[in-house]
Amino acid sequence: MSEPQADALVFFGATGDLAYKKIFPALQAMARRGRLSVPVVGVAKAGWNLEQFRARAKASVEAHGGLDPAAFEELCKRLRYVDGDYGEFGTFEALRRELGDAHRPVHYLAIPPSLFGPVVEQLGKSGCARGARVIVEKPFGRDLPSALALNQTLLNSFDEKNIYRIDHYLGKEPVQNLVYFRFANSFLEPVWNRNHVHSVQITMAEDFGVQGRGAFYEQAGAIRDVVQNHLLQLLANVAMEPPVSATGEAVRDEKVKVLRAVPALKPGDVVRGQFRGYRSEKGVAPDSRVETFAAVKLAVNNWRWQGVPFYIRAGKCLPVTATEVLVRFRRPPALYTVSIAPPNQIRFRISPNVAIALGTMVKAPGETLAGRPAELLAVHNPDSGEMDAYERLLGDAMKGNKTEFAREDYVEEAWRIVEPVLGNATPVEEYEPHTWGPDTTGMIAGDGPWHDPAARSE
Ligand SMILES: NC(=O)C1=CN([C@@H]2O[C@H](COP(=O)(O)OP(=O)(O)OC[C@H]3O[C@@H](n4cnc5c(N)ncnc54)[C@H](OP(=O)(O)O)[C@@H]3O)[C@@H](O)[C@H]2O)C=CC1
Numbered sequence: 223m224s225e226p227q228a229d230a231l232v233f234f235g236a237t238g239d240l241a242y243k244k245i246f247p248a249l250q251a252m253a254r255r256g257r258l259s260v261p262v263v264g265v266a267k268a269g270w271n272l273e274q275f276r277a278r279a280k281a282s283v284e285a286h287g288g289l290d291p292a293a294f295e296e297l298c299k300r301l302r303y304v305d306g307d308y309g310e311f312g313t314f315e316a317l318r319r320e321l322g323d324a325h326r327p328v329h330y331l332a333i334p335p336s337l338f339g340p341v342v343e344q345l346g347k348s349g350c351a352r353g354a355r356v357i358v359e360k361p362f363g364r365d366l367p368s369a370l371a372l373n374q375t376l377l378n379s380f381d382e383k384n385i386y387r388i389d390h391y392l393g394k395e396p397v398q399n400l401v402y403f404r405f406a407n408s409f410l411e412p413v414w415n416r417n418h419v420h421s422v423q424i425t426m427a428e429d430f431g432v433q434g435r436g437a438f439y440e441q442a443g444a445i446r447d448v449v450q451n452h453l454l455q456l457l458a459n460v461a462m463e464p465p466v467s468a469t470g471e472a473v474r475d476e477k478v479k480v481l482r483a484v485p486a487l488k489p490g491d492v493v494r495g496q497f498r499g500y501r502s503e504k505g506v507a508p509d510s511r512v513e514t515f516a517a518v519k520l521a522v523n524n525w526r527w528q529g530v531p532f533y534i535r536a537g538k539c540l541p542v543t544a545t546e547v548l549v550r551f552r553r554p555p556a557l558y559t560v561s562i563a564p565p566n567q568i569r570f571r572i573s574p575n576v577a578i579a580l581g582t583m584v585k586a587p588g589e590t591l592a593g594r595p596a597e598l599l600a601v602h603n604p605d606s607g608e609m610d611a612y613e614r615l616l617g618d619a620m621k622g623n624k625t626e627f628a629r630e631d632y633v634e635e636a637w638r639i640v641e642p643v644l645g646n647a648t649p650v651e652e653y654e655p656h657t658w659g660p661d662t663t664g665m666i667a668g669d670g671p672w673h674d675p676a677a678r679s680e
């Protein structure tokens with residue numbers, strides 16, 4: 223049964239970093255495409271009026287993607303602003319008044335995780351939760367017990383069907399392409415298993431540090447910030463079984479099944495690192511042991527994948543900014559004696575550009591039967607007209623489409639997997655900024671080498 227379209231969008235955290243970098247540009251893009259026809263209510267405690275709020279929106283789109291005068295004017299017409307502290311009931315009474323006739327609002331919590339609970343409670347008490355949906359930003363909890371507690375808080379005011387746990391990686395075009403490529407090409411299925419795949423590597427490298435978000439990062443670290451969510455989502459997309467349909471619960475069911483097959487990490491499966499200089503960042507403790515780099519080795523113990531190692535690596539201040547998934551196949555039997563052929567591979571480049579590359583060997587011109595690697599490439603460079611992850615996901619939540627949002631059982635499985643290695647369960651090693659982190663050769667050993675994504679490979 224199709225869900226009704228929402229009739230207002232409320233976003234908490236309207237003065238925050240995420241709103242500035244991503245949400246206003248996404249809203250302008252929705253307006254450009256004619257997909258924004260409801261009031262958009264920002265809630266914050268900046269002491270602003272509506273004009274100041276509009277000015278913030280303008281500065282945001284100018285800094286991120288550019289001002290589209292017609293679309294921005296359309297957005298401006300829809301903007302409303304409620305000023306107030308989230309700790310005060312009056313803020314939510316004012317919001318209820320501002321919502322007027324809207325009976326199916328979407329409340330987007332783009333706020334620090336510590337505020338999710340208090341805001342949701344106030345939404346419930348003030349009547350703002352009635353008929354509403356709620357979008358909760360990541361991280362959903364900071365471990366399994368806190369995720370369970372947060373879920374209970376949400377369920378006190380919202381039905382599960384109205385709770386949208388956002389992970390913006392799921393809204394990315396190339397992440398959706400990865401799944402599409404898997405299931406729209408018949409040549410892949412026969413080899414997409416333990417009989418042919420040797421190993422899988424997922425690398426999310428960022429060449430910048432914590433960008434002023436030191437206080438936030440101190441509560442997170444790389445495992446909580448991106449491994450537990452974005453990168454396990456990529457793993458689930460690579461490893462899941464074909465869902466019975468492309469939308470709705472079928473996809474979410476298959477992802478949960480994959481995570482259930484992943485044993486919890488042990489300290490020996492993890493290398494943590496911290497870039498030199500992190501401790502001098504604003505908001506960071508001088509003796510911090512929070513990791514800015516993590517490499518983990520996982521198994522997927524099911525019929526398709528048992529015995530195939532999955533490596534995930536993520537870090538700040540690495541040599542490049544790029545995210546790639548590399549599926550490496552087993553080597554062919556030796557036939558040509560001149561050189562041993564490297565294995566075939568499929569490389570999914572998720573960002574900054576998009577590529578799907580099939581790594582093959584071809585004969586090098588000449589007398590001998592020696593080969594050279596050649597990639598068969600499908601490349602795509604995102605343009606400014608392309609749908610950004612936040613635009614896609616906000617639009618989905620407004621329509622009531624939950625396919626690309628994490629379900630509670632999925633989130634719990636993801637916490638179960640990383641829980642034993644959170645905090646200081648393992649040592650943290652310092653690494654030089656703009657290197658590939660601490661020594662991880664022992665971890666990958668014979669499954670290596672690591673595949674280091676290039677800054678711009680095509
Ligand atoms: N920033 C990013 O790149 C990403 C962020 N996220 C997630 O998005 C969420 C928001 O992050 P981010 O925007 O960086 O956080 P910020 O700290 O930049 O913004 C927090 C917002 O909450 C407001 N706020 C805090 N306390 C109160 C209060 N008591 N009453 C009213 N308003 C309050 C702040 O207002 P004020 O400024 O007035 O204090 C600000 O608007 C987090 O869950 C984060 O994990 C997810 C992906 C990426």
Ligand SMILES: O=C1O[C@H](COP(=O)(O)O)[C@@H](O)[C@H](O)[C@H]1O
Pocket residue numbers: 390428447448573
């Ligand atoms: O959620 C987060 O993601 C960003 C990376 O997102 P991307 O879309 O730019 O790849 C990361 O930098 C940040 O630390 C994390 O909180």
